[in-house]
Amino acid sequence: MGELMKSHFEGSKALITGGIGFIGSHLAERLAGLGAEVTLIDSLIPDYGGNLFNIEPFRHQVHVNVSDVRDTYSMRHLVQGQDYLFNLAGQTSHLDSMRNPEPDLEINCRAQLSILEACRACNPKIKIVFASTRQIYGRPQQLPVPETHPLNPVDVNGINKMAGEKYHLLYNDVHGVSAAVLRLTNTIGPRMRIKDARQTFVGVWIRQLLEGKPIEVWGGQQLRDFTDVDDAVDAFLLTAADPKTNGEVYNLGGSEVIDLGSLAKLLVAVNGSGEFAVKEFPAERHKIDIGDYYSDFSKIESELGWKPKRSLRETLEGTVKFYREHLAAYL
Amino acid sequence: MGELMKSHFEGSKALITGGIGFIGSHLAERLAGLGAEVTLIDSLIPDYGGNLFNIEPFRHQVHVNVSDVRDTYSMRHLVQGQDYLFNLAGQTSHLDSMRNPEPDLEINCRAQLSILEACRACNPKIKIVFASTRQIYGRPQQLPVPETHPLNPVDVNGINKMAGEKYHLLYNDVHGVSAAVLRLTNTIGPRMRIKDARQTFVGVWIRQLLEGKPIEVWGGQQLRDFTDVDDAVDAFLLTAADPKTNGEVYNLGGSEVIDLGSLAKLLVAVNGSGEFAVKEFPAERHKIDIGDYYSDFSKIESELGWKPKRSLRETLEGTVKFYREHLAAYL
Structure with missing residues (x-):
């Protein structure tokens, strides 16, 4: 994949x-390594x-633009001249969205619409x-969950x-603005948020583990799949x-369910x-829990040849090692 | 239905x-007639x-509160003490939403969320x-379209x-705030907007007819169903x-497809x-046209005993008669 990608993104x-x-x-680091001119x-x-x-390891290889995607005029400027937009900004906390829905709507709806309007007007x-999420399926009616599953x-x-x-x-x-969608499941790896469960509960678990506290597992029977962040970048x-x-939508998935x-044990x-x-x-979380989930990612496998390359154990090993070295930077 | 409704809403x-x-x-007039205390x-x-x-015919029987559903604090006040909220406010023009998406988002998303927050906080x-629309199905994959049809x-x-x-x-x-959804198809009758096609193209047709101009039919082959406004109120x-x-969603539909x-001819x-x-x-409209559509409304028929009572001809007769008398008030 490396050579093909280099010729494409260089x-x-x-x-x-x-x-x-x-x-x-991670995406930024990879793209910079492939010779792309990257703006964050x-x-x-x-x-x-x-x-x-x-971004410390590659800070000098990328442009950093600290701004908010809700800021319509900045976005209009920033999309100009770009070949690719990897649209990953989002509010990710389910619980925050229930307690205070407005910022979630502003970021995940209004800003998206204004980014798209910026592209249509300034760089069609x-x-x-676009980084979407398996959260949009709600509680699975079938497993594994294909892209055609109802959205609830x-x-x-x-x-x-x-x-x-x-x-x-x-x-x-x-409008002919080329766009594709990836529906991510739980993505894990170095650099994920571990301060709290706003991004993924696995982050909190790793923090608890490294701080010598027992990992707090809610329920424990729920099935999940996990994508290594390097696989997600692929x-x-x-x-x-x-x-x-x-115009297509693709599920990502994990190498195992x-x-x-068992995940806590591993x-x-x-x-x-x-x-x-x-x-x-906790009752507040239970109400919005989706039960068992794992993806059917056969569409992206057959169309683009993508599949998870790393085992869950490898991913967890790399992740734990990373936070052992850099815990303080994430607290 | 009259007596049952009276005992319920009085x-x-x-x-x-x-x-x-x-x-x-129309809903206001009916509710006021049933003895409800109605605020618009x-x-x-x-x-x-x-x-x-x-609302001229019953203006003295209802409270009128001119305000915008985007106005969060007014809504917080207005929902208090109410038994029912019929939530019909919306931006309805498909074309306006494509030309200028922000007001559509503000009214159809953000305001809805803030109305619901108001109910949760002040009147759970x-x-x-909620008045939803068949538009959320997109281009039908099957006909008639049931509530389980994918949303595209x-x-x-x-x-x-x-x-x-x-x-x-x-x-x-x-959150336990009781809510039900009706997915409306084309609703027609007296008082619909005829100035332009923002609400329904049938309004424009009637205006063209009464002004002695030829009705402008785009395409003409598309199948549709129409709900009489009195049936919708039922x-x-x-x-x-x-x-x-x-927690349920129901399609409305029409007595014929x-x-x-043929509709223009009728x-x-x-x-x-x-x-x-x-x-x-017109190209701009064609891109967002949904092709043939008609509803499967068997769910509301079997669960609530609702079905369209008026024939399409009756509805058109009543509507044309109304605009013959009141055309000037709608131009």
């Missing part, structure tokens, strides 16, 4: 919203995923890859991400590079020590 | 957003459906009936109405009155004179 211009965040920073947009809102430590030839989101975040995704497909279909690049993805109790094993405690689901 | 308090508009004003909220934005002439025992809206308005609908279902499921009342509708060429026949001309679809 010398190209790529904009990444949420570029100082977890997935965005991030608002660095403390409750969200941006962390300047994420750009290719956009169970929280405000899921509804707004669904609208954000649909805007992208609409601008592709009606998917973004493959999708951006191939015009047949325009695991229940959360994490303890990878760490070499630690413990976990199974607790009851 | 002495109750009902709030109608969009209450000076087409469907809202309407912004009277000239491009939308509100028209004070609509209210029952809400083809314009910004459809996406935002979809989000608005999902918020209502979410607040029902998670559905709103039945849905509000029955708690088993909470007709292609637009309209000329009903009027006793006039002509129509079939023209090519």
Whole structure:
């Protein structure tokens, strides 16, 4: 994949919203390595995923533009001249979206629409890859979940991400602004937020583990799949590079399906020590929990040749190692 | 139905957003006749459906509160003490939503969320009936279209109405604010907007007919169904009155399915004179046209006993008669 991607992205211009965040920073590093001219947009809102430590290793290889995707006029300027827009900025906390729906709507709906309007007005030839989420399916009616599964989101975040995704497909279909959608499942790896569960509960677990506290597992029976962040980056690049993805939606998925109790056990094993405690689901979270979930990612596998390359154990090993070295930068 | 409804709504308090508009004003008149204490909220934005002439016959029987549903604090006050909220306010023009998406998002998404937040905070025992639209299905994959059809809206308005609908279902499921959804197809009758096609193209046709101009039919082959506004009002009342509708979505439909060429012919026949001309679809509209559509309304029929009572001819006769008498009030 490396050579093909190099020939594709070398010398190209790529904009990444949420570029100082977890997935965005990995994508930035990879694109910069492939010879792309990369600009990162991030608002660095403390409750969200941006962390300047994420980009330290390659800070001099990218342009950093600290701004908010809700800022319509900045976006109009920044999309100009870009070949690619990796649109990853978002409010990710399900619980925050229920407690205070307005910022979620502003970021996940209104800003998306204004980014798309900016592209339509100022750079209609750009290719956009939008980071959507499996949250928009709600509680699965079948497993694994294919892209054709009905969309029944169970929280405000899921509804707004669904609208954000649909805007992208609409601008592709009606306005000819090329856009493709990836529906991410739990993505994990170095640089994910571990301060709290706003991005993924696995972050909190790793923090608990490294701070010598028992991992707090709610329920424990729920099935999940996990995508290694490097695998997710592969998917973004493959999708951006191939015009047949325009107007399409692809699930990402993981190399294995695991229940959360077993995941906690595996994490303890990878760490070499630690413990976990199974607790009851907090009521507020239980109401918006989706139960078991794992993806059918056969569409992206057959169309783009993507599949998860890393085992869950490898991913957890790399992640735990990273936070052992850099814990302080993420607290 | 009359007696049952009277016993249900007499002495109750009902709030109608969009209450000076087409469907809202009919609902208001009916509720007032049943002995409900009715408050109408309407912004009277000239491009939308509100028209004070609509409520002239019963103006003294209702409270009129001119305000905008985007106005969060007013809504917080107005929902208090109400038994029912008939939530009909919306931006309805598909084309406007494509040309200028922001107001559509503000009204059809953000305001809906803030209305629901107002109910959750200030009146969680209210029952809400939300006016959704068949537009959220997009281009039908099967006919007639049931409620389980995938949601693939083809314009910004459809996406935002979809989000608005999902918020209502979410607040029902998670926050216990009782809400039910009606997905309306083309609703027609007296008091609909005829100035332009922002509400329904049938309005424009009637205006053309009464002004002695040929009715301009785009395409003409498309199949559609039409709900008489009085039938739609029946559905709103039945849905509000029955708690088993909470969290449910129901299609409305029409007594017959007709292609637009035949509809134009029928309209000329009903009027006793006039002509129509079939023209090519304007490109801008064609891109967001949904092709053939008609509803499967068997769910509301079996669960609530609703079905269209008026024939299309009767509806057109009543409508043409109304605009012959009151044309000037709608230009």
